[in-house]
Amino acid sequence: MSLRARITTPEPETGNGPSADGGNGHLVPAYRTKLLEEIDLAEMSALAPQERRTRLERVLGHIISREGPVLATHDRASLIRRVVDEALGLGVLEPLLEDATITEIMVNGPDQVFVERAGRVERVPVRFASNEQLMQTIERIVSTVNRRVDESNPMVDARLPSGERVNVIVPPLALTGPTLTIRRFPRAYALHELIALGTLDEHILSLLSAFIRARFNVIVSGGTGSGKTTLLNALSGLIPGHERIITVEDAAELQLQQSHVIRLETRPPNVEGKGRITVRDLVRNSLRMRPDRIIVGEVRGGETLDMLQAMSTGHDGSLATVHANSAEDALMRLQTLASMSEVEIPFPALQDQINSAVDVIIQLSRFPDGSRKVVEIALLSSHGRETFQLASASRFDARPMSADGKVHGTFDHLPLPRRAADRLHMVSESVPPVFGVADSADRLATREAG
Numbered sequence: 001m002s003l004r005a006r007i008t009t010p011e012p013e014t015g016n017g018p019s020a021d022g023g024n025g026h027l028v029p030a031y032r033t034k035l036l037e038e039i040d041l042a043e044m045s046a047l048a049p050q051e052r053r054t055r056l057e058r059v060l061g062h063i064i065s066r067e068g069p070v071l072a073t074h075d076r077a078s079l080i081r082r083v084v085d086e087a088l089g090l091g092v093l094e095p096l097l098e099d100a101t102i103t104e105i106m107v108n109g110p111d112q113v114f115v116e117r118a119g120r121v122e123r124v125p126v127r128f129a130s131n132e133q134l135m136q137t138i139e140r141i142v143s144t145v146n147r148r149v150d151e152s153n154p155m156v157d158a159r160l161p162s163g164e165r166v167n168v169i170v171p172p173l174a175l176t177g178p179t180l181t182i183r184r185f186p187r188a189y190a191l192h193e194l195i196a197l198g199t200l201d202e203h204i205l206s207l208l209s210a211f212i213r214a215r216f217n218v219i220v221s222g223g224t225g226s227g228k229t230t231l232l233n234a235l236s237g238l239i240p241g242h243e244r245i246i247t248v249e250d251a252a253e254l255q256l257q258q259s260h261v262i263r264l265e266t267r268p269p270n271v272e273g274k275g276r277i278t279v280r281d282l283v284r285n286s287l288r289m290r291p292d293r294i295i296v297g298e299v300r301g302g303e304t305l306d307m308l309q310a311m312s313t314g315h316d317g318s319l320a321t322v323h324a325n326s327a328e329d330a331l332m333r334l335q336t337l338a339s340m341s342e343v344e345i346p347f348p349a350l351q352d353q354i355n356s357a358v359d360v361i362i363q364l365s366r367f368p369d370g371s372r373k374v375v376e377i378a379l380l381s382s383h384g385r386e387t388f389q390l391a392s393a394s395r396f397d398a399r400p401m402s403a404d405g406k407v408h409g410t411f412d413h414l415p416l417p418r419r420a421a422d423r424l425h426m427v428s429e430s431v432p433p434v435f436g437v438a439d440s441a442d443r444l445a446t447r448e449a450g
Contacts, residue, residue: 149170203434243260374411
């Protein structure tokens with residue numbers, strides 16, 4: 001049963017509800033109590049979520065008709081919805097969670113709620129009655145994953161059963177009051193949909209398809225909210241269906257369609273601080289599971305070294321994401337993250353590891369109009385302990401924003417290094433004609449990255 005379909009009896013709240021209640025927010029606690037007194041919880045839990053909501057709305061409607069007050073039709077409907085939302089799920093956040101256009105919900109204290117739609121952040125006319133009501137909602141969320149949040153444990157990461165990622169930070173660390181961030185489970189986009197959105201073009205799709213089929217190791221890089229997971233999920237659709245794929249994620253978001261997929265997810269410590277399973281634990285374990293490819297949702301620590309070793313020792317064709325603002329930064333960050341392992345490895349040796357493991361870096365950026373684009377595809381052309389060398393195969397040339405606030409530009413396609421083209425040829429994959437192949441002595445498109 002999902003969190004938003006679970007019936008619980010929270011503590012009474014204080015204060016007025018949001019303006020959407022037509023000024024009747026003060027009636028919510030009393031009618032919620034009356035509703036819970038009249039229903040059979042065991043019977044309700046056996047119903048499907050939508051049927052459960054319909055039944056509760058009908059019962060509550062009878063209670064209001066029987067006991068008053070007399071309300072306008074709009075106010076009555078608002079009150080019924082609010083009471084049922086409080087009984088079933090997350091109260092004032094329920095309408096936001098049901099809005100498919102919202103990708104992130106940010107609660108900065110009880111009276112400031114922001115959402116992200118189409119890459120843009122906006123404030124919404126929703127508020128909690130008080131800090132106490134907001135804390136009740138937060139406690140309801142974290143209790144479902146066997147966590148607690150209080151002054152002694154003021155930060156919590158969790159995931160709702162329906163997939164949303166949740167971060168909570170409360171006083172004394174959060175000075176503006178309890179702060180809640182909910183990141184929606186991203187919808188799986190096919191690559192042709194990303195072309196329609198302008199994230200890439202058909203020539204880039206052809207090139208990436210060849211890379212995936214030829215088992216190039218790919219790192220998807222970008223800032224927060226740039227679409228790394230969305231692109232990673234779309235790229236995974238190019239992997240042949242007969243291969244055994246193991247995904248490792250901090251919070252499971254990937255939605256692979258192949259038949260032979262094993263999904264692994266980390267586990268936070270319990271209330272006693274024990275039982276934590278990290279990404280590194282799962283990456284190490286995945287190597288014992290006979291994977292054809294390993295997909296890591298995001299590398300952010302010592303597991304980077306394990307992932308690099310897997311990529312360079314027989315698990316080619318693997319994919320991962322990393323937070324970085326450019327292809328050069330991605331390599332530097334991989335080197336830094338790999339050094340966070342308990343194994344002390346000199347930086348030149350880590351350079352050697354990255355040069356032998358990573359083939360392609362796909363750099364994503366989010367633009368001011370909310371659009372996400374593949375701003376560069378760079379191939380690693382350095383060897384051994386050489387300083388990192390990158391050769392661009394594609395770059396997005398952005399023009400100044402138009403009067404309507406939209407970002408326009410063109411995808412420029414550049415010749416592939418001879419080594420990459422030869423590798424594609426050896427597995428019967430062709431280089432899309434728009435790219436071509438650079439002469440082995442042509443270093444114009446190659447640059448140092450560290």
